[in-house]
Amino acid sequence: MFTRRRFLCGATAAALALPAFARGLAAEASGNTILVSILLDGGCDGFNTVVPLNQYGIYSQLRKIPGTTQYLSVLESDVATAGTAFEPNYTVPSSSALSYGFHPNMTALRALYGKGKVAVLLGVGLPPADRNRTSHEVAKFDWATGSINKLGYTNLGWLGQTFDAIGATGALPPAVSMNYSSPTILRGAKRTPLVLGGDIGGFNVACGASGADCTARVNALTTNDAQSLPSIAADFARSVALDTTSYVATVKQYATAVTGADYPAIGKSGLKSQLKQIARLIRAGSPSRAYFASQGGYDTHSQQNSPGHHPDLVGELSDAVNDFYGYLAANGLSQNVVIMTYSDFGRRVQANSTAGTDHGTASVAFIVGDLVKPGVYGQYPDLTKLDTNGNPVIQVDFRNHISDLVGALGADPTPIVGGSYPKLGYI
Amino acid sequence: MKRGLRAFIAAAFVASPAIAHAAPATFATTYVSSAVPRGQTGFDAGVDVSQGRYVRLTASGTIALPGYSACRATTAEGCAAVSSPSRSAPDAATGSLIAAFVSRSGMLLTAWSPVGLAAYVAVPPDAARMVLRINGTTGYEFGAFRVVADVVGSADGAADSAVRDATYYRRGFPGTRTLPSQLPTRSDVQYAMRRFGFGDTPANVTAVSNSGVAAWIAQQLSPETIDDSALNTYVEPIPLYGTGPSTKDGYDNYDAILQRRIVQREIASKRQLLEKMTLHWLEHFAVSQDKVNSAAAMIRYEETVRTDALGNFKQLVSDVSVEPAMLLWLDNNNNDGSNVVQNPPNENFARELMQLYVLGTTQLNPDGSAVVDVAGNALQTYTDTDVKQVAQALTGFQRTASPNPGKVDPRTVEGVKFYPARHAKGPFTIMGQTVTDTGDPTIVGKVIASIASNPATAPFEVKELLQRFVTETPSPGYVARIVPVWNANADDPKQLAKVMAAIAADPEFYAGKGTMIKEPIEFAVDAIRGLNGAQATPFTPAMQTPYRSVNTVLGAMQQQQWYPPSVFSFYRPGEKESLLTNSLLLSRWSDGASLSNATRMTTLCPTCDVNLDLTSLTALAGGSDAQSAAGYVLDALVDGGTPQLRGLLQNYLANNVHALTPGAVWIVLTSPEYEVN
Structure with a gap:
């Protein structure tokens, strides 16, 4: 059963396992930290993302696909061939590592880990007191708000509240979404997040005409403030319109200044595209300090290992993060940028009858950047001790994890996560 | 102070x-x-x-x-x-x-x-x-x-x-003593026709005003009484299996036909409420072709949803549950319950059936508020154990698709079969109720009747209907007045029509005016209907609007029909913040408003897939001067608009009404007023 003490012990042990010089390498967090959060949408299977080599027997046994002779588990030999095994001490080479293994498709992230740029958070999730934590809606909402059992009572996200607390001025809002939507995590009481989508060079109004007609149309668009229409929706539409028109010139300026022509190829990857746009904004000097990107497809109820599903997704994630970090580092911009991943929940250990896994609890998270003290935090759940639903026991309450990130941005996490949840100390 | x-x-x-x-x-x-x-x-x-x-x-x-x-x-x-x-x-x-x-x-x-x-x-x-x-x-x-x-x-x-x-945008009644039975203001009529349909032309709004919007609503609630035979000649036919375009990425593929068909129905059907309800349920039971990957299954699915859209809720859920598209979408296809201990069934459909389709995660009072414990925490409706029981109960179904059916109606290609040997043996315990099992497909109706008997079902569904059709934040009183109608008709074959009738007759119905933002599909279809537009049928590859086809425009506005991003569909019902963000607004301005380029000023544009009809603007508006033209466009699209918008349009049109009319439509489509549903 989860207790805070057990979690603290785990965290302390992990921290102590680090060589002293490694901890000294990390830069200091400061008031200009930029946080890039990546939602692994749908509930990422932690077990096939960070493989428990030190519990391989039970892991593999649980991952046998019922009624077949096949397994959903990652093969030890594939981890060895890919060289993605690792120890809490990031300096241990893959060839001598026996504890854990990144998925074999995550060679890029494994390499970053070896350079001391990655913290791996194990056993993180929503606590048992969180009712319906295996529901996408509830879990995503709770991860976004940093609270439990509050669906319907609040809609403010922990990043939005962070900027409510520390304030932010500037031509663009502090919080920026890259996927067209306005995610709860960014919503604050004070400033509406900026929502972008696609290539930031396209953040503009196409008037559908040319010359004087175009000018006249846009003039009418910007003159009309609909003040005399007494309507909630018109008020809202007007405020979005005023914000949007005021951001267009700034975004265009940034997009023109940094075209990203020297950014690694994104192919058809939506995640790589989102991270590329973020890199352009950061390099152009945008005042924004929190970015939201997402990667869908993790709700792998069936055929989890087929093309386009979990193995390809974590490979894409690994490459996308590596490209992003590499681009920032090459341009001298990585010192204050922290990348973090999170997901609705982990998945059940036992495979189901359709070669997939159902909704679970604990998962893994990655925190990447120069500010990060590398290594392993939390603990891998004991796969011999599952709860009555067949789920592993949470080792790290998500609110401890969020406390580190809120703190890194310069705010007090206590009022935001609704209590004192000691930081894990990876920053 | x-x-x-x-x-x-x-x-x-x-x-x-x-x-x-x-x-x-x-x-x-x-x-x-x-x-x-x-x-x-x-x-x-x-x-x-x-x-x-x-x-x-x-x-x-x-x-x-x-x-x-x-x-x-x-x-x-x-x-x-x-x-x-x-x-x-x-x-x-x-x-x-x-x-x-x-x-x-x-x-x-x-x-x-x-x-x-x-x-x-x-x-x-x-x-x-x-x-x-x-x-x-x-x-x-x-x-x-x-x-x-x-x-x-x-x-x-x-x-x-x-x-x-003298007061165009706040008209009084027509100059006659034959008064509407109720709802006499023009914008009230426009509001009702927009929420229970996709809006209409000024002439048709006037006609409904004269005959009474209550009568219009009553007729819409009984779609079978409305002759819609003309629709069959308008909507693009479904090609026989194996004869449709097969390319997946080109504009002229089978998906595109499905996408155009649904827009065509919304534009041209006289059964407007039935189409709006179909849209509602297709978003409630969102399935994506991205995973289903069978146009034949999608056609079946759409027709099943439409058949039940104003019917009985339990019937609707039961029918949808065993549709091939749903089986494929939420992994209940071929779900094996023959050995549930060694071989646990897939829980994907079971979970969403309870969470999204029928009753939600938290217990609800009859006014839609959450039931809470002494600490103020919401109570859950079901547990993971219930999810597993429902998953077991619904095992044994398999989608059957003819491998080589020949050139037949695609609706006959997909089917569903029940395999008793792969069905878990009941009885099942679901949220404390025992559900008996006779090892046959009747288990679906029994499971859904059991789940739907939960007190949370009616407030959950009613609140969502109100959020879709009336206002993002319906009052507890409104929910509480409709919930008894839902429950009293739980077994009535016209339950949903009766619920919608009660929603429209409620004193708060008209308070919803001006509280919601249009979905992109409403943005497009309302504009086309308001300006007497039409999609060209049959579509030919050369046809686009001067910039893009309607469905490309919908895709640019992030609402590609048949491709919802997840089981949560495109948006939370009525949620302003998710419907209108900076980038989504820009896509409405740049892409959505490009429909104005399809404005037909003189003759039909043969290469356009849609034509907005302003050919008879002079006659319709009662004058070709800027004031009349602006008034007509505003009445057609924004219930008359504000004095400010009217002034802007008149100034814009002052030079040359006809040459600038597409621009006038553009200005209205990009106004905050038009975003209002």
Whole structure:
């Protein structure tokens, strides 16, 4: 059963396992930290993302696909061939590592880990007191708000509240979404997040005409403030319109200044595209300090290992993060940028009858950047001790994890996560 | 000290005898300033309207800010009529006078503004009083007005017809004594037709106004009584299996036909509410072709949803549950229950069936509020154990697809079969109820009846319907009034039609006006219908709007039909923040408004996949001058719009009405007013 003490012990042990010089390498967090959060949408299977080599027997046994002779588990030999095994001490080479293994498709992230740029958070999730934590809606909402059992009572996200607390001025809002939507995590009481989508060079109004007609149309668009229409929706539409028109010139300026022509190829990857746009904004000097990107497809109820599903997704994630970090580092911009991943929940250990896994609890998270003290935090759940639903026991309450990130941005996490949840100390 | 108060007008009520129907009488009431908390309706007596059917107001007075002088001019509309609102000029207090109907219990029913234009406004059912308030920009305005309110049993059409021309955007009734049975304001009719359909042309709005919008709604609730045979010649035919375009990425593929068909139905069907309900359920039970990957399954799915869209909810859920598209979408296809211990069934469908399709995660009171424990935490409706039980109960179904069916109707290609050997043996325990099992497909109906008997079902579904059709934040009272209708008709084959009838008849229905943002599909279809447009059928590869096809425009606005991003569909019902973000608004301006380039000014554009029909603008608008043209476009798209938008359009059109009409449509489509549903 989860207790805070057990979690603290785990965290302390992990921290102590680090060589002293490694901890000294990390830069200091400061008031200009930029946080890039990546939602692994749908509930990422932690077990096939960070493989428990030190519990391989039970892991593999649980991952046998019922009624077949096949397994959903990652093969030890594939981890060895890919060289993605690792120890809490990031300096241990893959060839001598026996504890854990990144998925074999995550060679890029494994390499970053070896350079001391990655913290791996194990056993993180929503606590048992969180009712319906295996529901996408509830879990995503709770991860976004940093609270439990509050669906319907609040809609403010922990990043939005962070900027409510520390304030932010500037031509663009502090919080920026890259996927067209306005995610709860960014919503604050004070400033509406900026929502972008696609290539930031396209953040503009196409008037559908040319010359004087175009000018006249846009003039009418910007003159009309609909003040005399007494309507909630018109008020809202007007405020979005005023914000949007005021951001267009700034975004265009940034997009023109940094075209990203020297950014690694994104192919058809939506995640790589989102991270590329973020890199352009950061390099152009945008005042924004929190970015939201997402990667869908993790709700792998069936055929989890087929093309386009979990193995390809974590490979894409690994490459996308590596490209992003590499681009920032090459341009001298990585010192204050922290990348973090999170997901609705982990998945059940036992495979189901359709070669997939159902909704679970604990998962893994990655925190990447120069500010990060590398290594392993939390603990891998004991796969011999599952709860009555067949789920592993949470080792790290998500609110401890969020406390580190809120703190890194310069705010007090206590009022935001609704209590004192000691930081894990990876920053 | 400034309080967070919305200034308000209290009434010194002058008692008067109750008004008999068809017996006009006049109240003379002097209103004085008074403040009440923001958002409340006030404690003043107002004017008794319980015996009247229509109200006509004339008002004169001033609006002021505390500590500043009142605005200089005094007119029927207060300051709003003489100066445009400005936040930077506190000494010229601004705002407009709004009238509101209030129920006997003090609930705000509906409000309108500006008053004082001598138009008749219908008294909603259940309205007891009419009160006034000031809609200001700072929240501190107050005012003193002298108001003459005629509360009458019928409107004097002859007197009103003179007013109508001068006050275009707040029309009175047609110049006739044949009055609508209720809802006489034009924007009320437009609102109802937009929420229970996809809007309509000004001419058709007038026709419905004349015959009564209540009659229109009643007819829409019984779609089988509406002759829709013309639709069959309009909607693009489904190609026989194996003869449709097979490319997946080109514009001319099978998906595109499906996408065009649904838009074509929304544009041209006379059964507007049925199409709107179908849209609602297709978003409620969102499935994506991205995973299903079978156009034949999608056609079946759409037709099943439409068949039940105004029928019985349990029937709808049961039918959808065993559709091939749903089996494929949520992994219940071939789900094996023969050995549930060694071989646990897939839980994907079981979980969403309870969470999204029927009752939600938290226990609900009949007014839609959450049931909470002593600590204030919401209580859950079901546990993971219930999910597993439902998953087991629904094992054994398999989608059957003919591997090589030949050139047949694709609807015959997909089917479903039940395999008893792969079905887990019951009975099952679901949320404390025992569900018996006879090892056959009847288990689906039993499981759904059991889940739907949970008290959370009715408030969960009713609230979502209200959020889709009326307002993002329905009042607890509204939910509580509809829930008994839902429950009383739980086994009625026309349950959903009866629920929608109750929603439309509720006194709060018209209070939803101006509270919602259009979905992208409504953005496109409402524009096409309002401007008497049509999609060209059959579609040929050369056809696009001058820029893009309608479905490409929908994709650019992030609502590609048949491709919802997840089981949560595109948006939470009615949620403004998810419907309109910076980037989504820009795509509406740049892509959605490009539909204006399909404006047909003279002859049909043969290469356009849609034509907005303004060929007879002169005749329709009653004049080819800028004022008439602007008025027509505004009436067609934004219920008449605001004086400011009308002025902008008239200026824009002043040079050359016909050459600039597409631009006028563009300006309206990009206005905040048009975003309002």
